[in-house]
Amino acid sequence: MQRPLNQRSRSTKPTTIHGYAQSGDLLGFQRLLRDNPSLINDRNPVMAQTPLHVSAGYNRAEIVKFLLEWQGTDKVELEAKNMYGETPLHMAAKNGCNDAAxxxxxxxxxxxxxxxxGMTPLHLAVWYSLRAEDCSTVNTLLEYNADCSAKDDVRWIVIACHDFGLVNILPLQIIVVGVTFELQEGMTPLNHLSPGPGSEKLRELLNWHLEEQRKRRAIEACSETKAKMDELENEISNVVGLHELKVQLRKWARGMLLDERRKALGLKVGTRRTPHMAFLGNPGTGKTMVARILGRLLHMVGILPTDRVTEVQRTDLVGEFVGHTGPKTRRKIKEAEGGILFVDEAYRLIPMQKADDKDYGLEALEEIMSVMDSGKVVVIFAGYSEPMKRVIASNEGFCRRVTKFFVFNDFSSEELAKILHIKMNNQADDSLLYGFKLNPSCTEEAVAALIQRETTEKQRKEMNGGLVDPMLVNAREHLDLRLSFDCIDTDELCTLTIKDLEAGLRQLSQ
Structure with missing residues (x-):
């Protein structure tokens, strides 16, 4: 007598890799896979699920473990996606399969x-927990630091879903049973969690994990802020003098980094816009170096997308004929977008004689001024203090847009000696002085006295920090000249003495 079809189908043993994965028949699954290892990531019809999808979705933990530890040539695809874009972890989450998860x-x-x-495994685990009153998979995902504020493609957020709708975790609006309304000040979406068998347990669990995540993010934000501030202080320590500018850099850095921390804690704060600046001083006073430090600072704290500093002079901006200057300047501005445009010797854009209508420098300046309110680039104008007055007076909007002026004073002999020591202690491996050191007799005081004695005030004022590099290069050449080829003292071979520095400075003076 023929059995009914439904009885036949219930008693039929699985024959496919997916059937074994669903039934949990580990021995049958192992036998089939060892006979045909290529089945490890085989896709079933319609749903395009792998054996790992199926076993995870039915909580067949032994089969999941076997697949994950498979030592064959082909490895299991841990992130394989079915027709809905779901991974095996999604399948475990949506069915409350905690062991598999x-x-x-x-x-x-x-x-x-x-x-x-756009749904994450946590979205699906929350959905299951509300229907089944089982939060174990939600708890497992949260223990692995799943993001409680993850959004799906329609901006619904993890917290709740019930038979008729989802509840949003955003503090702006929530959706319950298809009805959208605004939250009042101080209220959270958890106050409006849809009723369901598991809602109370879920609310308690998520509240605890949300608070833990906030604490963890606060600690991480504090640690990151301190590390960034230490990095900035290390940069500033290599800047000699410029006390006022260092104070301003620290103010900006602290404010920006504290804003980062505020945002990490969920606070809403306005976005800062770094002001455009003017650096006034003689050559060699560190204007370009400070601009580069500023670029790294603004990028480090997320104000600028890049730390790029685009250095330009008049020849990079001004054309020779009518109609050339505008496009030429705009190309440089475009190149600098996302970073800093550093206009060196900016006073050269303004003609000495007002009646000089053949000079196109003013056109270049106006092109730069036209983009300074866009927020796409930070502009620093640099040059001698006195000639820069022409730039300031040339455009009535200059002082409205350029709100920070920093004077780079000439370096004293003591400051030049400090710069020399900093350079010797921070030589890059491609530097001519890499591997060399100063004799202990070359103290900052001794070097300062040497510079004071061997250079004139005019020379120091004209060269400033530009005096140090050629002085050191000349000193190394003097060391090479005085050493004997028979010298085998490794210390002597790489040590500059005060006599070498003196010879280097005298050669520079000549």
Missing amino acids: QLLLGHGAIIEAKANN
């Missing part, structure tokens, strides 16, 4: 993987 996470499954609709 723990195995997958333990083997490095991506916890924030998104399906085609």
